[in-house]
Amino acid sequence: MQAQTIDVRAAVYRGDADGRTEVETLRLDPPWQGEVRVRVRAAGVCGSDRHVLDGEWQVPLPAVMGHEAAGVIEAVGPGVTHLAVGDHVVIAWHQACQRCGECASGKPWACRYAQSNDSLLPDGTTRWTDRDRSAAYPYLAVGAMSEYIVVPEFAAIRIDSRVPFAVASLIGCSAGTGYGAVVNNGKVLAGESAVVVGAGGVGLSIIAALRLAGATPIVAVDISEQKLAEAERAGATHTVIGGTDLGDRISEITGGGADVAFEAIGRVQTMEQLPGLIRPGGRGVFVGLPPEDQPLMIDGLQLAYDGKTLIGSNYGGLVPARDFPRIARAYLAGSFPVDALISTTIRLDQVDDAFDAMRRGERTRSVIVFDD
Structure with a gap:
């Protein structure tokens, strides 16, 4: 059965001067060619998001916040060949074009044509629709602080289902960036x-x-x-x-x-x-x-x-399809304790409290956990 447009609850930033988000219901289109829809099970609260909320970085608005996500494939678009419904995945926020010289030489983080920083999918569009049917924008092309997301197949990296979702979400950015900074850059x-x-x-x-x-x-x-x-x-x-x-x-x-x-x-x-x-x-x-x-x-x-x-170091020089599974295996072996990074788990409607705690320097990393 073909996937349909759905209503999705998400933490949305509309440019509030105090850096506050609101949990709102937006519309999310089904996945297009080569895309997948992911039911988000956990999303990290990262300092990069805070840069946006504090007015230090400019992004298109309204913004569906968050870029550290892990979840389960819920639907696949036409042409998807490497993922199936039910797969556990970590999302890579830097969605390279897969075609330029940098991508071909194993440096997707240096892609000339990636549009993630503009909160757009690789084809220059967004699957999100605001209340008035105008476009909404997933931060860094992910929009992790939402119940569902749509991303390219190559940005959803399958990992061992034994890795807890809260841990897996951090592999997508903070844990992955730290690992890559040491192994790939340093x-x-x-x-x-x-x-x-x-x-x-x-x-x-x-x-x-x-x-x-x-x-x-x-x-x-x-x-x-x-x-x-x-x-x-x-x-x-x-x-x-x-x-x-x-x-x-x-x-x-x-x-x-x-x-x-x-x-x-x-x-x-x-x-x-x-x-x-x-x-x-x-x-x-x-x-x-x-x-x-x-x-x-x-x-x-x-x-x-x-x-x-x-x-x-841009995204730790990561090659997500190579490095995310390596990090997951190291975690399962007990040699890379990603779970030690998690200060607390929270609900979606507590995300502003988590950003406030981050500003006060009180938490290493809060992780939003979505109910079953």
Whole structure:
């Protein structure tokens, strides 16, 4: 039977000056050619969504918020060949074109034609309709904070059904980004020393991935003692309260600077500190995303003289079809504790409370869990 247009409850942002969402009922069209409809079972509450709500990033409105999602295939469109109704899937928010040179060379995160950042599916359209029949836009082409979503088949990655949905949702962004930053961008080797600035959801994922890679020591930096305690549970061997003497502290712990350092906050001030935390010849990886139009001030001469490398990490350099199942297997083996990132589970109508807690620095990651 062909899928029909359905009514869907979702957390919708319409540009409220206070960054509030409303749970509303919108219309979701059936999947088109090569697309699937997913019944969302869990959705992460991510800092990228907060950037939008706080006016730091601009997106089309009204926006169906959320981009970390896991669920079950509920319907398939024409031409779908690799997924079937009932499959458990994690959603990749960066929906590459699959045809350009970057995609063909195994770098889908660098796709020239992806329209995810414009909250559009790869064909430049949206399956969402607002109350007045005008278009509504799924944030980052996902719109995870809703009961159902429609995405391209290639963006729904099948994983082992033993992985809990709340865990699986984080594989789609925060846990996946942290893993990819270590494995794909930082290319961390066993025995290398590492520093992670920022012990939020992505920072903890980086720490867990560093432990998986065999890095040592692993130094976590944050201004919150609570988050540093969580960092220790994730695998940090040392913790440091951020401050003006940070470079000296890191040099003391690592014996002259870290082999690799990660910035996982997205603050210009901490990004500018990163070169000072690594040894000559070391690597700095920018994982956190700052507000738009904020340039960095970095000593280029010293950077060149010391032979240091600064790396931008977009979505952890992930190849979702390859990396999501690997992360799921590592979780099931007990070597990548994604569940440790989850502070609490909530209902859809509690999402604004979760964003408020995030602003206060009280939670690592809230996950919306949808009822059976």
